[in-house]
Amino acid sequence: MKATGETPAYRAGYVTLIGPPNAGKSSVINALLGEKAVAVSGKPQTTRNAVRCVLTTGAYQMVVVDTPGVHKPRYALGKYMAREIEKALGTVDAVCLVADITKPLDDSVREIAARSGAPLVLAVNKIDKLRDKEDFWKYLETFQERLKQSSVVPVSALEGTNIRELADELAKYLPEGGAIYDGDVLMDATERFLAAEIIRERVFEAAEQEVPHSTAVNVEEFKSPDEYPGMERASIRADIIVERPGQKGILIGQGGRMLKKIKAESKREMERRFGWPVTLELWVKVRPGWRKSNEGIRTAGYAR
Ligand SMILES: Nc1nc2c(ncn2[C@@H]2O[C@H](COP(=O)(O)OP(=O)(O)OP(=O)(O)O)[C@@H](O)[C@H]2O)c(=O)[nH]1
Ligand SMILES: [Mg+2]
Structure with missing residues (x-):
């Protein structure tokens, strides 16, 4: 037993x-961090990669890993997303199953949640x-x-x-140990990845039906004043990749209106996140059926 007044050991995991x-x-991750870190939208399958976020307090450091929603994959992209979930369950101190109280919980989600064998916390x-x-109690009784x-x-x-x-509650399961990341790290992700996610999030919010799911974003150029001290603004050029010419038309919109909106909102969010003024160039490109093949998803930035 610890002596009275002894500070509990730091925990991390x-x-x-x-x-x-x-x-x-x-x-939930953004709420835990108290910051808008990862992409959110009203459309399912917004998250495509496992993303490590970091919550640091005086008592613990918790690396919280966001994952794609569990679903039956139809295409190569869906299979990639399922592998991202498996990977994120590899070495964990706890799993947090996030359920939506307005929807019954599918058996496949339960099975995957139990697979790692780590303690399971249910966040409804x-x-x-x-x-x-x-x-609430009725919901719990269902499973x-x-x-x-x-x-x-x-x-x-x-x-x-x-x-x-x-x-x-989640922190209870972290083992004793020193911090894994520096205390000021919010996410283990490159600014290039974040820039692509910011643009993709805007597309998910702006477009309907199949268009968001058919979209990927490739950042072709990312030059920041951090790397090039002579520069006063960051210069970012990205391709929005879609599967069909009709989708390109939708994203550009009448008189280029939709693309202008996506660009203006993305630029604003990048400036907030990165802390420098940003010059953003956006192009919409068609790569037929990119999400259906391994080669297609690789060239769209989803490496195998
Ligand atoms: N009313 C309400 N809406 C919420 C709450 N949390 C999230 N939402 C909304 O639910 C939608 C989905 O949120 P996300 O955080 O993107 O969900 P996700 O589980 O990460 O989704 P995927 O990445 O697609 O698997 C968004 O429209 C959110 O604003 C909540 O506590 N209450
Ligand atoms: Mg998500």
Whole structure:
């Protein structure tokens, strides 16, 4: 037993968030970090890569890994996303299953959540949508026996409800040890990746039906004042890749209106995140059926 007054040892480790598409995994991560870090949209399958984010407090450092929503893959891109989930479950101290209280939880999600064998914390998200508190218990009853969770935390990423409680609950499973990342690191991702994600998020919000799912973003040039001290602005050139000429037309929009909006919003968000003025050049290119083949997804930036 520790002597009274002794400071508990620092803890550090990995927690992977998994769950169905659109349950709010990325929103929960942003709420945990208190910062807009990862892409969020109202469309399912927004997240395509496992992304490591870092929550550092005085007592622990938790690497929270965002993952794509669990779904049955139809194309090479979906298979890549499923592998990203598997990879993120490789070495974890705990798994956090994020469920959407308004939707029943699919068996496939439960199975994948249990596969790593790590302690499982169930975060039931979107409780702000609950009319009657009793419905929370009814929701739990629907799968109580089929999920061996260590604990349950009702949360609302939107309103920030119980987010601190969720962080502290997950932190219980971190082993003793020193910080893995410097204390000021928010994400283990390059600025080039973030720039592509910012543009893709805008496309997911702006376009409908198949268009977002057919879109990838390749950053062809990324020059920042960090690398080139003579520069006063960052210079970023990116291709928005779609699968069909009709989709290119939709993204450009009448009189180029949609592309202008995507560009203006992306530029604003990049300037906020990177801290320099940005010159952004955007091109829409067609690569027929890119997400259906391994070669296609590789050239769209999803390396195997
Ligand atoms: N009402 C409500 N909406 C939420 C909450 N959390 C997330 N959302 C919304 O749910 C939608 C999906 O959120 P995401 O965070 O992108 O969900 P995700 O699970 O990461 O989705 P994928 O990456 O596609 O698997 C967005 O429109 C969010 O604004 C919440 O607590 N309450
Ligand atoms: Mg997501």
